Amino acid sequence: MHTGDFNWALIPSFLAALDRGSLMAAARALSTSQPTVGRHIGELETQLGVVLFERTGRGLVPTAHAHRLAEAARSMSGAADQLARQASGAQADTRGTVRISASQPVTCVLLPPVLVQMRQAFPNIQVELVSSNAVSNLLQREADIALRMVRPDQGSLVAKRVGQVGIGTYAHRDYLRRRGTPRAPQDLLNHDLVGNDRSTDILRGFAAMGQVLRREDFAIRTDDLNAYQAAVGAGLGVGFLARYVARQNPDLVPLLPMLAIPPLPVWLVVHREIRSNPRIRQVWDFLAGALPQALA
Numbered sequence: 001m002h003t004g005d006f007n008w009a010l011i012p013s014f015l016a017a018l019d020r021g022s023l024m025a026a027a028r029a030l031s032t033s034q035p036t037v038g039r040h041i042g043e044l045e046t047q048l049g050v051v052l053f054e055r056t057g058r059g060l061v062p063t064a065h066a067h068r069l070a071e072a073a074r075s076m077s078g079a080a081d082q083l084a085r086q087a088s089g090a091q092a093d094t095r096g097t098v099r100i101s102a103s104q105p106v107t108c109v110l111l112p113p114v115l116v117q118m119r120q121a122f123p124n125i126q127v128e129l130v131s132s133n134a135v136s137n138l139l140q141r142e143a144d145i146a147l148r149m150v151r152p153d154q155g156s157l158v159a160k161r162v163g164q165v166g167i168g169t170y171a172h173r174d175y176l177r178r179r180g181t182p183r184a185p186q187d188l189l190n191h192d193l194v195g196n197d198r199s200t201d202i203l204r205g206f207a208a209m210g211q212v213l214r215r216e217d218f219a220i221r222t223d224d225l226n227a228y229q230a231a232v233g234a235g236l237g238v239g240f241l242a243r244y245v246a247r248q249n250p251d252l253v254p255l256l257p258m259l260a261i262p263p264l265p266v267w268l269v270v271h272r273e274i275r276s277n278p279r280i281r282q283v284w285d286f287l288a289g290a291l292p293q294a295l296a
Contacts, residue, residue, distance in 0.1 A: 007047065011073045013040035014052065018070055022059040094279045095124035101143035104131045104225040105245050111147075114290045121286060125279060144271075144280050145287065149264040158272050160288055163295035164263040166243040169255040172235035176253060182238065185211065185259055192219035192237030199223045202240060205261060244295065266295060 016026035017037060027034040045052050052069065053060040062070075102111060107129045115127055130143055151159050171181075175192075182188050195202050195218025206213045215221065220231045232239035233249050240261060246252045268288055274280050 007043065008076070010040045010044045010047075011076075013037045014044055014066075015070065015073055017041055017053065017060055018062055018066060094122065094282055096279050097126045097128055098145065098280055098283045099128040099130060099143045100145050100147070100283075101130040101132050102147035103149070105229065105242055106147050107131045108226065109245050109248060110291075110294055114287065114294050117290060118283065118286050122282060125283060127283075144274060144277075145284055146269045147287075147291075148267045148269050151265070151267050152269055156272050157269050159267040159269045161265055162268045162288055162291040163266050165266055165295065166263045167240055167261040168243050168246060169238060169259050169261070170232055170241050170246050170252045171238045171255060172233060172249075173251050173253055175235040175237065178235075181253075182255055185209065185256060188238060188256075189217070193217060194220045194222075194228060194231045194237045194239035196228075197221040197223045205240075209259070266291065 012030060013026065013032075013036070016029045017023060020026045020029055023034045023037050023041075026037045030037065041052060048065070048069070050065040051063055052066040053062055100107075100111070108131075111129065118125075119127070132143075147162075148159075149165065151161075169188075171191075179191060182191055193213075195213075195215070202218075203213055203215065220236050222228050222231065228239065229241060229245055231237070232241060233252065238255065241252070242264075246254070268284065268291065270280065270284055
């Protein structure tokens with residue numbers, strides 16, 4: 001017999017019959033019927049291929065097989081109880097801190113409203129927010145959970161896609177009043193553009209659309225995402241922003257809808273080993289449920 005085939009549901013009837021000495025007393029202890037207990041013991045004997053009780057006029061007499069099984073069954077039962085206690089204790093023990101790492105726009109704009117809901121759901125969990133895009137955060141355990149725009153390929157990390165960030169072209173109303181509104185992508189060459197310093201993301205994006213730009217074509221250059229948003233928001237020029245960020249500023253005007261900038265996927269990432277931590281699991285599950293709506 002394979003242990004996988006063994007029916008542990010029959011064990012309570014067996015132990016009750018062993019302890020009470022008769023089918024009737026066992027049935028009473030288990031709040032079930034005498035035939036049910038008898039059937040369970042019969043099934044158990046068939047599964048094991050041994051006789052567990054001699055039936056006599058005075059009731060049930062356990063065999064040596066029954067005593068051996070009882071020892072194993074009580075040990076298993078005790079272990080199961082302990083496991084259940086630990087599991088319920090672990091479920092209850094969710095107070096503490098969870099450290100979340102994400103980019104600046106995510107930590108400054110996207111996450112705070114989501115965390116308001118989460119704190120109401122789990123007031124015992126404190127949150128530490130780390131503004132960073134480094135995958136090393138998770139690998140070196142400097143963060144528990146991360147939000148990333150690129151799926152990490154390390155086997156020790158578990159990633160779940162929770163949505164995507166739409167990106168659009170924007171400028172402040174005041175800038176457009178001063179400089180006019182670009183109507184076609186090539187018009188951008190006659191405008192002040194907010195671009196990157198060392199990062200080549202925007203240059204590569206233009207190249208993919210057949211527009212060759214140089215770093216010097218950007219009037220304002222920064223790799224700091226908060227500074228980038230602030231520059232566009234202050235009217236320094238035309239820039240490319242996540243839609244959820246641009247929505248925060250009613251003075252930003254969306255431009256060039258025909259400029260199809262590919263959206264960025266958003267991945268919720270956790271280290272495989274700590275995913276089973278009940279506190280981290282609770283936060284992971286909450287974010288996995290709330291972020292798709294926040295990104296929509």
